[in-house]
Structure formats: structure tokens, C-alpha cells
Amino acid sequence: MRSVLLLIFFSVALFSKDLTMEIIKEVEKKPLISVEDASAAFSDSLNKKFFKLLVADLKVTSHFNVDERYSSAIFDTSFDFTKYPNNDLIVRFELTFDDFGNLLSRVKLFNIKTSEIAFQKTYKINDIKRYPFLAHKIACDINDYIGAPPVDWMRRFxxxxxxxxxxxxxxxxxxxxxxxxxxxxxxxxxxxxxxxxxxxxxxxxxxxxxxxxxxxxxxxxxxxxxxxxxxxxxxxxxxxxxxxxxxxxxxxxxxxxxxxxxxxxxxxxxxxxxxxxxxxxxxxxxxxxxxxxxxxxxxxxxxxxxxxxxxxxxxxxxxxxxxxxxxxxxxxxxxxxxxxxxxxxxxxxxxxxxxxxxxxxxxxxxxxxxxxxxxxxxxxxxxxxxxxxxxxxxxxxxxxxxxxxxxxxxxxxxxxxx
Amino acid sequence: MRNSLMIGLFAAALIFGGCAKKSVELETPTEQTQQVEEEQATTVTEGEGISEVSPESGTIESLSEQEKKIQKMKVIESEAKKIYFDFDKYNIRADQVENVDFDAKLFSRDDAKEFKIRVEGNCDEWGTDEYNYALGLKRAKSVRDALVARGIEKDRMTLISYGESNPVCTEHNKECWQKNRRVEFTLLP
CATH class of the missing domain: 2.120.10.30 (TolB, C-terminal domain)
Structure with missing residues (x-):
């Protein structure tokens, strides 16, 4: 009799758990990122084109909320956080040429939530016409930093x-x-x-x-x-x-x-x-x-x-x-x-x-x-x-x-x- | 003796000159294997060293033989009727049969018999890549078979499809698309 009661109790407990089980849809929050251009103005607006391409790349990853407003800055100054009250990340780039004519892009990624520079790198490409690949590589690295699924297809031809x-x-x-x-x-x-x-x-x-x-x-x-x-x-x-x-x-x-x-x-x-x-x-x-x-x-x-x-x-x-x-x-x-x-x-x-x-x-x-x-x-x-x-x-x-x-x-x- | 030697040298120069490959820019892309550290340049190599490839000279047949007969061929070609097709179809329409009859008579004429015939299938812009080229080929094949049935030797004809690559009309309307869905002929020596 006691075992029968126990069986009934567990059965009720089991079914009641099923009945009350809730499915919670977790809406993942995408990090909000802004892009700052620290380049001197290029006569052919290359820096503006680069900015647009990098913004587009970050959007296409589908892993970020991207602030599309154009913003300029000076590369080696500190970030003005008051401009970005809701941001998680800010990426700043500066396009220059080296003595050999290579196109360089210095890039600084700042994580506002941890108050630290996530990474600072310099990217180089020897033919200015291939600048889109610089932007794609930077977007891939930022994507990898947040641990999102890889988007290396961006770098393919x-x-x-x-x-x-x-x-x-x-x-x-x-x-x-x-x-x-x-x-x-x-x-x-x-x-x-x-x-x-x-x-x-x-x-x-x-x-x-x-x-x-x-x-x-x-x-x-x-x-x-x-x-x-x-x-x-x-x-x-x-x-x-x-x-x-x-x-x-x-x-x-x-x-x-x-x-x-x-x-x-x-x-x-x-x-x-x-x-x-x-x-x-x-x-x-x-x-x-x-x-x-x-x-x-x-x-x-x-x-x-x-x-x-x-x-x-x-x-x-x-x-x-x-x-x-x-x-x-x-x-x-x-x-x-x-x-x-x-x-x-x-x-x-x-x-x-x-x-x-x-x-x-x-x-x-x-x-x-x-x-x-x-x-x-x-x-x-x-x-x-x-x-x-x-x-x-x-x-x-x-x-x-x-x-x-x-x-x-x-x-x-x-x-x-x- | 001296003349033959000169001719021989000249011919050799032509042959070797003609067969020489065009120079191609060689640049091996380097793979990035090292972990990028702060302030160390990351070299982006995508697209580095891509060269333009030129088809080798000597692959295109000399046109000198054709030039002798080109005038005559162009006259006959200009007389030939084009065969038009319905959207997405490769069967010969009833209203195009008289054009096929006309072309069969034209290509049977004594002054045309010496020429081979290239039957060229064409499409409008609405098919997609491979299917359109196959559709053009099937149109050419339908016309070839109709010409064979009217007495033109099968071996005189070669078939090719240009898909949508050879429009006679480039506007984007139905009249134009109808003109592009066609088979036409090029005579070959």
C-alpha cells in the first residue's frame, strides 16, 4: 500500500513538472559597436569608403548591432565614452601609407564593458586596390574577439x-x-x-x-x-x-x-x-x-x-x-x-x-x-x-x-x- | 642556297615567335601563420599576385583561307532567314516552317554548296546561365534536324549555342526578347 502511494506521488510529481515546464526564449543581445575613422582625409575619399565597407562587413556578420553614423577621431587619444553611452564596443581605424607604398590600417578595439583595449593591431596590404580585403580581415578579427561563429567566408574570392x-x-x-x-x-x-x-x-x-x-x-x-x-x-x-x-x-x-x-x-x-x-x-x-x-x-x-x-x-x-x-x-x-x-x-x-x-x-x-x-x-x-x-x-x-x-x-x- | 637558308630562319622566327607564351606576373602569396600581436602588422594577402591570363597565341585559326570567300559567304548569309522561337521552347513554330524551307533551298543552291554551315542558337535574357546555353543548343539542333529533313547534309552543319550572349536587340521589352530567341546561320569555308 505504501509503495502504491509512493508510485502515485512520483507519478503526480512527474506529470505536474511536465505541465508546469516553461520554455523561456532567450533573446540574445548583440553587442552594439561604433566605428571611428582616425585617418587623415584621403583625396579619393578612400577612408570614407573603408568606413562604409567596415560598417557593412560588421552588419553582414549578423553578430553586432552596428552604429552606422560616421564618426572621426584622433587615433592615439582616449575614447570619448560619453558619445557612446549604450555601446559595448568601439573600433577605431587609421589608414596610412608606409615608406614602401603599402596601405596600413592601425586598428584599436575598445571593450567598454570591461574598460580595456581588446586589441590593437596594424594591418597591411601592398596594393591599395585590394583595400576591401583589409576591411574584411578586420571585421573577421572583431567577430572572433566576441567569440561569434566564424565569418571567414568574407575573405574568400x-x-x-x-x-x-x-x-x-x-x-x-x-x-x-x-x-x-x-x-x-x-x-x-x-x-x-x-x-x-x-x-x-x-x-x-x-x-x-x-x-x-x-x-x-x-x-x-x-x-x-x-x-x-x-x-x-x-x-x-x-x-x-x-x-x-x-x-x-x-x-x-x-x-x-x-x-x-x-x-x-x-x-x-x-x-x-x-x-x-x-x-x-x-x-x-x-x-x-x-x-x-x-x-x-x-x-x-x-x-x-x-x-x-x-x-x-x-x-x-x-x-x-x-x-x-x-x-x-x-x-x-x-x-x-x-x-x-x-x-x-x-x-x-x-x-x-x-x-x-x-x-x-x-x-x-x-x-x-x-x-x-x-x-x-x-x-x-x-x-x-x-x-x-x-x-x-x-x-x-x-x-x-x-x-x-x-x-x-x-x-x-x-x-x-x- | 642562301635564299632557302634565309627563308628557313624567317620561318623558324615566325614559329617560335608565334608560339611564345605571354609573360605572366609571378608572385607567390604568403600565408599568414603567426599570431598577430599588438602593433605587429598583419599582412592581408588576398588577391596578391593574381595575374591576367592571356590565351596563347596560335590557338585561333588563321583567317586567311576564309578571307578569299568571305564576300561570297556574307552575301548568302544575308539572304538566310532567321528562325524564331517561343518563350522557353525549342520546337519549330508553324509560322517559322516557311523560313526553314527557304533556308534549305538557299543552302542547296550551287553557289552555297561549297560552304559549311554553323547553326547558332540564341536566347533571350531570361533563362539562367547553363539552362539558357542548353536551350540555345536545342534550338540549333531542331533547325539542323529540319534542314536535314529537307536534304541538307548533316555533316555540313556544326551547331553552337551563344545562350543570351549574342542579342540583336538590347532593350528590355517583349518585342526585343522575341527577336533574340532565334537561330541564325554563319557560313564557313
Whole structure:
């Protein structure tokens, strides 16, 4: 009898705990940071541009509340805390040149809550045109100081092809904001650039010669090696994680299909055999499967298949026009035209799906949103947005549900990789 | 003897001169491995040493042979009719069949028979990168197959897609997009 009473008591206690359990949503407070410019005024307003870029970088991390007001200071004086009553952090930078023409940035980060200088560093870059990378590195270091998840994707290059005239396009390397730009291939139609290794030392691209021809280029030595050519079209759509295999779209019999090319054995393995259009292959799920675009339903849509088997799985069940995608792990981001005829509004939105579930999330709401590309850690998506005759580079921070836009003046982009 | 030697030297100079690679700026980026200490300069190396790559000379076919026939080819090319397509489609529309018939007769003419035909597929600006290039290729293939059915030898034709890279109209309206969704022809010697 006593044990029965005890059992009843514990049962009641257990259920009452469940019933009274509260879920407290903890809203994390982001540190408020201000940026001070301690540079002498540059004739080309470089210091102002640098300020804007650093502010934008800190915002894009999504880890700070950023005070966007421009503020100047003298580098070696103490901070005026009365100007920043609610701040957690103040960062002060000073741009100068050294005797060798290097651009220097002295940086001081002050933690108001602990009343101490968090760090003081000098950053250097030997070509003033590459100043955006200085700002990105400083933003990464400030981000690391507060212990936030790394944002090292900021320091990676973007590579893109832009049209310069009819049948002419050049390959350009840039920072993630497309502020820094360096043309690395020009003359003729040069399209579909794709990074060849995780360190971004090499890239692939297609040159239109007698046949479309795929080349691999070492960015630092300028070495250019012919890889493949095909009648009709030739595109390197993706590179395996180890850099040893390529997913290419080619058309040896004028029939665009997806192939895996083994760079070591130089063997081509045909992955798709549909007589319509199969393009834009991306490795997924440890490079065992491929997600791709096909018109096998009469309109472009997203499909997946194992490289070794023939069964094809349809991945998207909404809309009538999904003609571009990019993959990371088992996540796929794609651009969807919201109307399927030429007389409808030209709205292209980005969607995120998973191959493991029915998960779907719309990432944009207005305009023409194209060329989505995952960051190297899969947490950020870069894309190009056109809205009312204006173009912008968009950054979506998936884990924070935030998106940011940088105004662009780069001409018409053909293809982009990050 | 002396003349042949001179010609030989001249030819060798041309060959080696023609094949020489253009110089490329070499600069190995240094990796930052050390922990940055206060007041020690952190070198940011992103973008250092990136060089512009020029395609090697000698890869583009000499045009000298084409120049002899270029005038004749241009005249025939200018007579050819373009074949237009519907949005996102690569089947030949009923109203374009007479243009295909016309082109088949044109390319069968005695003065055109000596030339090869490059069938070029083009798209409007609304497809996205790879898909648009594939769509252009399928349009070119549809026209090639229609010409084969009208007696043009398959081996005379090569196909290429320029995707959206070769617009004839650059305004952003429906009339313009319709003009860009086309197949056109270039004759080759």
C-alpha cells in the first residue's frame, strides 16, 4: 500500500513538472559597436569608403548591432565614452601609407564593458586596390574577439563572368562585395568560371574557340591547361570536394547531358541520358549523388539522382520554371521564375530545400533573384538581385534570417562562383 | 642556297615567335601563420599576385583561307532567314516552317554548296546561365534536324549555342526578347 502511494506521488510529481515546464526564449543581445575613422582625409575619399565597407562587413556578420553614423577621431587619444553611452564596443581605424607604398590600417578595439583595449593591431596590404580585403580581415578579427561563429567566408574570392559586348565576356576575380575587381581573362567569349580547389588557387572556365573548350587556370602562375572540349556546349558545373572530379555539361552529339570527368584517369562517365535538356549538375551527399536541372516534365525543374543508378527523383513540386540551382551537403538553393509565360511578371525568387525532408523556405520576396551560391560553410548565400533597373549583390545569412544588399555596377553577369 | 637558308630562319622566327607564351606576373602569396600581436602588422594577402591570363597565341585559326570567300559567304548569309522561337521552347513554330524551307533551298543552291554551315542558337535574357546555353543548343539542333529533313547534309552543319550572349536587340521589352530567341546561320569555308 505504501509503495502504491509512493508510485502515485512520483507519478503526480512527474506529470505536474511536465505541465508546469516553461520554455523561456532567450533573446540574445548583440553587442552594439561604433566605428571611428582616425585617418587623415584621403583625396579619393578612400577612408570614407573603408568606413562604409567596415560598417557593412560588421552588419553582414549578423553578430553586432552596428552604429552606422560616421564618426572621426584622433587615433592615439582616449575614447570619448560619453558619445557612446549604450555601446559595448568601439573600433577605431587609421589608414596610412608606409615608406614602401603599402596601405596600413592601425586598428584599436575598445571593450567598454570591461574598460580595456581588446586589441590593437596594424594591418597591411601592398596594393591599395585590394583595400576591401583589409576591411574584411578586420571585421573577421572583431567577430572572433566576441567569440561569434566564424565569418571567414568574407575573405574568400568571388569569380564571375560578365558580358562586355555581343559574344564577348571576361572573367573577373573580386571580393565578396564585388568592390575589388580584377579581370583575369579577357578577349572572346569566356564563360562559366568555377573554382577548382578549396583554396581558390585554380579555376575552370569555358572559352569559345572552334569548339567550346574547358580550361583550368592557376590564378597565381597564369598556367592555363586545356581539360576538355565538346561540340555545342561545355560547362564545368561543379568540382568534387577533393578537387579530383568534375561535373560537366557537354554535348558531344549536340545533346546536352551531365557527365562526371575524372581528372586523374581522364575518363568521362555519362550521368544523365534524357533526350531533352539536363544541365547544372551539383554534387550532393558526399559527392555520391547529383542534383540537376532538367526539362523532362516540359519545363525546367530540379531533380536528383545517384551517379551510379538510373532512377531520377523530382525534388520540387511547386512552380513551373526553376532553371538554376546550387547545392551544399543536402541543401539546395534554386531560383524560381514565379510565372511560366513571357507575359507574366518577371519575378524570380530564391528557395531553399533539403533532399532529406520536405523542408522548403522562400528566401526572397521581390525582384529578379538569380545566381544563388552557397558560402564555403553553407551558412550564407550570395546572389544577384535586379529590381527596378537597379542591380545589387545580396547576402543571405541563413541562420539569422537576415539579408543584405550591396548596390552593383558591374554590367550583366553571365555566371558567378564563390 | 642562301635564299632557302634565309627563308628557313624567317620561318623558324615566325614559329617560335608565334608560339611564345605571354609573360605572366609571378608572385607567390604568403600565408599568414603567426599570431598577430599588438602593433605587429598583419599582412592581408588576398588577391596578391593574381595575374591576367592571356590565351596563347596560335590557338585561333588563321583567317586567311576564309578571307578569299568571305564576300561570297556574307552575301548568302544575308539572304538566310532567321528562325524564331517561343518563350522557353525549342520546337519549330508553324509560322517559322516557311523560313526553314527557304533556308534549305538557299543552302542547296550551287553557289552555297561549297560552304559549311554553323547553326547558332540564341536566347533571350531570361533563362539562367547553363539552362539558357542548353536551350540555345536545342534550338540549333531542331533547325539542323529540319534542314536535314529537307536534304541538307548533316555533316555540313556544326551547331553552337551563344545562350543570351549574342542579342540583336538590347532593350528590355517583349518585342526585343522575341527577336533574340532565334537561330541564325554563319557560313564557313
Amino acid at each position: 568571388v569569380i564571375f563572368s560578365r558580358y562586355t559586348s555581343a559574344k564577348n565576356a571576361e572573367i573577373v576575380v573580386s571580393d565578396y562585395t564585388l568592390t575589388y575587381q580584377k579581370t583575369v581573362i579577357k578577349g572572346g567569349l569566356n564563360v562559366f568560371p568555377k573554382w577548382g580547389d578549396k583554396n581558390q588557387r585554380t579555376f575552370y572556365y569555358t572559352s569559345y574557340e572552334r569548339k567550346p573548350t574547358l580550361y583550368r587556370v592557376n590564378l597565381y602562375t597564369g598556367e592555363r591547361k586545356k581539360i576538355l572540349s565538346s561540340e555545342g556546349m561545355m560547362v564545368c558545373s561543379d568540382v568534387s570536394k577533393d578537387g579530383k572530379k568534375l561535373l560537366v555539361t557537354m554535348a558531344p552529339n549536340y545533346q546536352p547531358d551531365i557527365y562526371v570527368y575524372d581528372l586523374k584517369t581522364k575518363r568521362l562517365k555519362r550521368v544523365t541520358r534524357y533526350p531533352g535538356i539536363d544541365v547544372n549538375g551539383n554534387f550532393i551527399e558526399n559527392d555520391k549523388r547529383v542534383v540537376f536541372i532538367s526539362d523532362r516534365l516540359g519545363y525546367p525543374n530540379i531533380f536528383a539522382k545517384s551517379i551510379e543508378s538510373s532512377a531520377v527523383e523530382r525534388l520540387v513540386y511547386h512552380g513551373k520554371n526553376h532553371s538554376s540551382c546550387s547545392a551544399f551537403g543536402h541543401y539546395i538553393v534554386y531560383s524560381s521564375r514565379e510565372t511560366d509565360n513571357e507575359f507574366g511578371k518577371n519575378v524570380f525568387n530564391l528557395y531553399l530545400i533539403s533532399t532529406k525532408s520536405d523542408y522548403i523556405r522562400r528566401l526572397t520576396a521581390t525582384g529578379v533573384n538569380q545566381f544563388p551560391r552557397f558560402s564555403v560553410d553553407g551558412e550564407t548565400i550570395l546572389y544577384i538581385k535586379h529590381l527596378k533597373n537597379q542591380s545589387a549583390l545580396g547576402i543571405i545569412r541563413l541562420n539569422y534570417n537576415k539579408s543584405y544588399l550591396y548596390p552593383l555596377k558591374v554590367g550583366k553577369i553571365q555566371s558567378i562562383d564563390w
